[in-house]
Amino acid sequence: MSLKNLPEDCRPREKLLAKGADSLTDAELLAIFLRTGVAGMNAIELAGYLLKDFGSLRGLMQANQTQFCQRKGLGSAKYAQLQAVLELSKRHLGETLSRDDGLTSPSHTARYLSAKLRDRPREAFLVLYLDNQHRPIRDEILFEGTINAANVYPREVVKRALDLGANAVILAHNHPSGIAEPSTADRHITARIADALALVDIRLLDHMVIGDGDVVSFAERGWI
Known part of the structure; x- marks a missing residue:
């Protein structure tokens, strides 16, 4: 059945405007992104099919371009749109973190860092540099690969912190x-x-380890 033939309160866009985005299911949200269906499936049905095919919304969003474009109703344009949506979400979190009170909430910091790192296929080591009021200056991934003493260099962290005036x-x-x-x-x-860092009077506030839906804070455990 075409979305136009559904009752108004069952159409994803109208439902979002009336009740808010958090009232929609994953399939309904995805249907708004897709905009149209394909032969034999409206946008909601196509969204449901894709979610089942990829296993979850996260599975869909983690798919690479080849995997994404192989599915019915998807292509390079939709892949580009999805990547833009994901990047906008990360930047929104980054701007929230950059407000004057951004670091008064450890949960905001954890959410932002999780969004940046959680879905990366390889280990990545990120440093968030802060000013004297603990407002973010910049964050950068300095190292990639297995995190151990052999390939994470403290001097590089210190050098970059000094360069940025952190x-x-x-x-x-x-x-x-x-x-x-x-x-x-x-x-x-x-x-x-x-x-x-202590040798140049720069404080290490925390080290957060990002898992799948979980974040461990060294500071919360009393290790820093």
């Missing part, structure tokens, strides 16, 4: 396994970076 930093890295529990190597490299 007074404090927050470290973060992801565990592609989805398990956020820090390893012995994670704790060792954190201690080395903290000691190196």
Whole structure:
């Protein structure tokens, strides 16, 4: 059945305007993004088919361009639109974090870092540089690959912090396994970076390990 033939309160766009985006199902939200269906399926039915095919909304959003474009009703234009939506979401979180009160809420910081790192297929080591009021100056991924003492260099973290005039930093890295529990190597490299930063009077505020839906904070555990 065409969406035009559905009752108005069942049409995704009208439902969103009347009740808010959080009232919509994953399929309804995706249907608004898709805009149109394909032969034999309206936009909601196509959205349901895609969610089942990819296993979840997250599975769809993690798909690479080849995987995405192989599915019915999708193509390069839709892939580009989806990547733009994801990037807008990350930048929105980044702007929220950059407000004067951004770091008064550790949950905002964790959400932002999780959005940046959670779905990366390889471990990535990110540094969030902060000014003297703990407002973000910039965040950068400095290292990629297995996080251990051999390929994360404290001197590079210190050098970049000095270049940016940072007074404090927050470290973060992801565990592609989805398990956020820090390893012995994670704790060792954190201690080395903290000691190196202390030599130039820059504080290490936290190291967050990003898993699948979970974030472990070194500061909350009393390790920093």
